[in-house]
Amino acid sequence: xxxxxxxxxxxxxxxxxxxxxxxxxxxxxxxxxxxxxxxxxxxxxxxxxxxxxxxxxxxxxxxxxxxxxxxxxxxxxxxxxxxxxxxxxxxxxxxxxxxxxxxxxxxxxxxxxxxxxxxxxxxxxxxxxxxxxxxx
Numbered sequence: 001x002x003x004x005x006x007x008x009x010x011x012x013x014x015x016x017x018x019x020x021x022x023x024x025x026x027x028x029x030x031x032x033x034x035x036x037x038x039x040x041x042x043x044x045x046x047x048x049x050x051x052x053x054x055x056x057x058x059x060x061x062x063x064x065x066x067x068x069x070x071x072x073x074x075x076x077x078x079x080x081x082x083x084x085x086x087x088x089x090x091x092x093x094x095x096x097x098x099x100x101x102x103x104x105x106x107x108x109x110x111x112x113x114x115x116x117x118x119x120x121x122x123x124x125x126x127x128x129x130x131x132x133x134x135x136x
Contacts, residue, residue, distance in 0.1 A: 015133055018059035019043040020050040020076065021094070022068045026117075030063070033122050034129070047071025051079055054086045060133055063125075066095040066102070074105065081110045090132045094125065 017039045021027040027043050034041045044053050048070040054062060062080070066073035073093060080086040092113040093106050103114045113128055130136055 014040070015061070015135060016040045016042070016057060016059040017129065018050065018053055018057055018062045020045075020047065020062060020064045020068065020073070022046060022065060029122065030125070033126060037126055037130075039129075045069075047073060047076040050076050054080060054089065055083070058085075059089060061090040061092065061129055063129070064091055064093050066093060066097050066106075074109065077106065077109050077111060092125075092128060092132065 015038075017034055019027060019030055019034070019041055021030065021043065022045045024045075027045070031041045031043050042053060042057050042059070044050050046069045050062070050064065051071065053059075064073045064076060071079075073095065077091055077093070080089060080091060090112045091110075092115060093111050094115045094117060095102070096117050097103075098116045098118065106114050112132055115125060115128065
């Protein structure tokens with residue numbers, strides 16, 4: 001029984017999440033919660049760093065804010081989807097933008113999921129991450 005428990009911890013622990021969030025407080029909350037759930041988390045504060053980290057860190061999933069300094073989330077998504085090394089990485093946009101047009105733009109660009117920060121609690125976000133990674 002212990003081996004089974006260790007195995008499930010290892011399956012989450014090997015899952016890498018790249019958190020792209022410029023709000024320091026929010027980033028700390030998400031990082032802490034994801035690490036408690038056994039994920040390996042790397043956080044970067046802007047889109048420029050996200051692009052470099054996506055290639056170097058090789059995340060299984062990217063949690064991507066849209067409104068950020070340097071390079072916004074839409075541009076990051078566009079570059080990720082058009083770069084061979086990152087084209088198939090799962091991307092969930094986690095944003096304050098709640099307009100249908102923004103959600104549609106992200107979907108047209110190939111986002112895997114679109115979450116409006118004000119409409120969810122952190123547990124919902126973690127559940128969606130687990131669902132996209134096939135980890136329950």
